Amino acid sequence: MGAAIGLAAAIGIAATASAETRVTYKSAKSTSSYYQMAVQIAEAMKAGTNGEVIVTVEESQGSVQNVMEAKARGGDYVFTTPPVLVKLAKAGKAMFEGKGDPKFDEIRALFPIPSLTMHFVMSDDSGVTDFAGMEGKTILLGKGSFGAKEGAKYLGLFGLEGKVDLAEIELSNAVPALKNGQIDGFVTAGSWPAPNVIEAAATTGVTVLSLTDDQIAKTKRTKLTIPAGTYAGQDSDITTTSLPVVAYTTTAMDDDTAYQLTKTYWEQKSKMGAAAAWWNGVDEGLMANIIGKIHPGAAKYYKEAGMALTESQM
Known part of the structure; x- marks a missing residue:
């Protein structure tokens, strides 16, 4: 038994x-x-x-x-x-x-x-609301990441190569640098809502730039919409690109x-x-x-x- x-x-x-x-x-x-x-x-x-x-x-x-x-x-x-x-x-x-x-x-x-989602984040103080407005501004791209490479590519595609000042700061310091005026904006790629964009929007006030359909076509990336209200002060949808x-x-x-x-x-x-x-x-x-x-x-x-x-x- x-x-x-x-x-x-x-x-x-x-x-x-x-x-x-x-x-x-x-x-x-x-x-x-x-x-x-x-x-x-x-x-x-x-x-x-x-x-x-x-x-x-x-x-x-x-x-x-x-x-x-x-x-x-x-x-x-x-x-x-x-x-x-x-x-x-x-x-x-x-x-x-x-x-x-x-x-x-x-x-x-x-x-x-x-998806990896592109964010072009500009401070409210910069007054920038579109890509043309980035000329002469100080932008943080970061180094080595998908977002940094993609951001640099877009500056070239949209006629801004050599027309913006690229900050030599680590992307991890983007929000403090934005708050103290060291930079006018930063580029980041990641899933949305992005934690650093949430922080920047809540503490500094930012505009996340939208791309036109023509700009999206030039990037050859996938179109993605970030709904209004995702970030503090964001009253309308953001049209951007993504890498699925x-x-x-x-x-x-x-x-x-x-x-x-x-x-x-x-x-x-x-x-x-x-x-x-x-x-x-x-x-x-x-x-x-x-x-x-x-x-x-x-x-x-x-x-x-x-x-x-x-x-x-x-």
Whole structure:
């Protein structure tokens, strides 16, 4: 009898262990907002599945590394990257030139996460309300980040290269520098609402510049609208650009796991949004930004939820 009870207990433990799904989620540097998002997703998956899905967050040095690792990782691998990098990897172009691999063709999307959103932030004291007004002003771009590179590109595209003074200050000091008049404005990219823009708007008073449709077309980036009221003193919508970011896996992931991850993500999104406002910018509209195919397990959820997919995503 004792042996039978022991065997039954062992079987029960084994069944419990097999029911638990473990996933590795590779995101970004631990100091970034995208790492914080990864932690929130891990917590949401555990809560939304009653512990059936356990997500381990793994730090990354960037999206290119995330894509490259898809060649060697297994069915428990989820990673984040802008969709354009997946497209480049499959074609063996740009930073993936000479590094192509058939495994890249097995990458499949799960769900969109907050986009990298461009903010051109000008102090009220500067009087600047459009890009032409930036001429002769002191602007902080930062160094090395996507926002810094993108900001410099836009200055060139809009005829401002060499016509603004670029401040040699770290982006982390943008708000104090704006408050004490060292700079007239700064450029930052991240999910919205951006914490440094929230602080600047609340303490200094700022105008976040909108781009015209012609300017957006020149950037070749995705148009994004930040709704009125997002930042203190913002009475109207802000039209800007963004770089979409998506959570991906590969065909090595089984359909059930992909379905469970996707379903739980969308069902928990409102709770995540109550804790961190950047999740409130994610909606069905971002699905159009997914380039390439969506994992069949995820596609099953989208069909159930009535979220339309394009032919190229199926």
